[in-house]
Amino acid sequence: MLLRRISPLLGGMQILNSPRACVAWPSSCLYSKDTRSSRGGANSSSSRQRWAFTTTGALLGLGSILLYRSHERKLAQDNQESGSGSHMVLSSSSDPKASISRSYPVYTLKEVQRHRTLADGIWVTLGKEVFNITEFVDMHPGGNRILLAAGGSLEPFWAMYGIHNQKHVLEILSAYKIGELSPEEQASGPADLSDPYAQDPPRHPALKVNSMKPFNAEPPAEVLTDAYITPNAFFFKRNHLPVPRLDPASYRLEVVGRMGNASLFLSLEELKTRFPRHEVTVTLQCAGNRRSEMNAVKPVKGLDWGIAAIGNAKWAGARLRDVLVAAGFSEGEIGALHVQFEGLDRDLAGTGYGASIPYHEAMSSSHDVLLAYEMNGEELPLDHGFPLRVIVPGVVGARNVKWLSRILVSIEESQSHWQQNDYKGFSPSVDWDTVDFSASPAIQELPVQSAITDPQPGTLVAEEDDKITVKGYAWSGGGREVVRVDVSLDGGSTWHVAKLTGEKQAPGQAWAWKLWTLTVPLPAGRTELEILCKAVDSSYNVQPDTVAPIWNLRGVLSNAWHRVHVSVTRN
Structure with a gap:
């Protein structure tokens, strides 16, 4: 035992x-x-x-x-x-x-x-x-x-x-x-037309809610490592605006054609039948995952995410590259530096969510960028972009635009607020009086990350045969594979190498996380444990040891060693 x-x-x-x-x-x-x-x-x-x-x-x-x-x-x-x-x-x-x-x-x-x-x-x-x-x-x-x-x-x-x-x-x-x-429609009664969030979909009550309007929530952390694929109901919800209700029969995606050519309009059915279906396992992580740890150092602005603003799913749809080729684009296109995405989620002024990625990534045959209409073998849930969203493996979740309405190839980045004035990292010395968002690049690939999901912080554990099992997840952006996770039970004095499990993916295309487990003897005589973890990726990037040196005013890119303190009862 x-x-x-x-x-x-x-x-x-x-x-x-x-x-x-x-x-x-x-x-x-x-x-x-x-x-x-x-x-x-x-x-x-x-x-x-x-x-x-x-x-x-x-x-x-x-x-x-x-x-x-x-x-x-x-x-x-x-x-x-x-x-x-x-x-x-x-x-x-x-x-x-x-x-x-x-x-x-x-x-x-x-x-x-x-x-x-x-x-x-x-x-x-x-x-x-x-x-x-x-x-x-x-x-x-x-x-x-x-x-x-x-x-x-x-x-x-x-x-x-x-x-x-x-x-x-x-x-x-x-x-x-x-x-x-009873049907949820009967449960909620007539929609309150004065409330733009009145038609948001129902969510599972096990989620930890960080904001209701717009809805943002993460699952209980221990659920993440119960399965390699995160169930749709427990995949973290990150909405910036009300969830739009769309008719899949009348839905059309606009792809602005090559300079001088007419736009291409594609129905959902055309996307499914005209282009080959491609499936890939991809981990998505919010830029603010683990922001609560930065908040503990010094207050930041943003949702107070714990360690569960991350999830792993099988996404299926048409390759973005195939659709861009159908619209007349090719690799090395003159004047094509960025691909902009516009969503149908809008604020009261009609401004929609937007983001962009580099053109070369969109056109790469190995980068697996999808226009996804399925998640874990089902049609996209409303909270995750039904009927169509972008899946950009290896980059921050903010670029994976949901409820996709328009694709534009451009010489410049998206000019949306979320590309230009949010989701950027800064020095710990920068505050809201001195910040200049134009001075930093928009976050794309995320750094190496890991966290402990089991045991939970503050847990009281009972000694039995002097062994303990620790579990967690690890992931790195840019297709870099996690090659090792080190775990310490004594605050970093000694380390153990955890066992990694997960889907085998091609070099440079390691889009999905690894789950890890460590079972080791309990340190002799200890009644308190400070459990730490740190991951190493295929480029030998490793997590920083503390939060303070990477603190930033938006609380993004939080990837210091994760620390969990537990107490031990002995016979």
């Missing part, structure tokens, strides 16, 4: 809170002594000891499921006696769809989202069904990680944790059904 974490968000199959937890997993438990205090309610028993468990085989696992059947029948009996109707009554069939027919209340998403604590009850949705899983929280084999889904959908979590997609798990869940989910 590895070092066990005792924290508000427990993950993996490591700790069980109750012997009843066996019934929720297709394996069994070996129990230690039970020192639980009596539960005075759904949110009591904070001082009880945890239950250690180990997998002992499918036969005992079957016994666990049968034990749950007994628990399930008891729930049904209790509901019949009380008339509460809080749980579905199952038939003898193992198929949850074969349950006894009954009508359920209809709830809106807003009503579900109000139930996110043990005091208010933990409600979740799956498909169009609503479940009250408050009583199940203590039985969840993954510990309190289930609370991340509170008030929202189970789908993105189940996409990462495939073991849930089994018949007996659906059976267990169905016992907690309390209602049906």
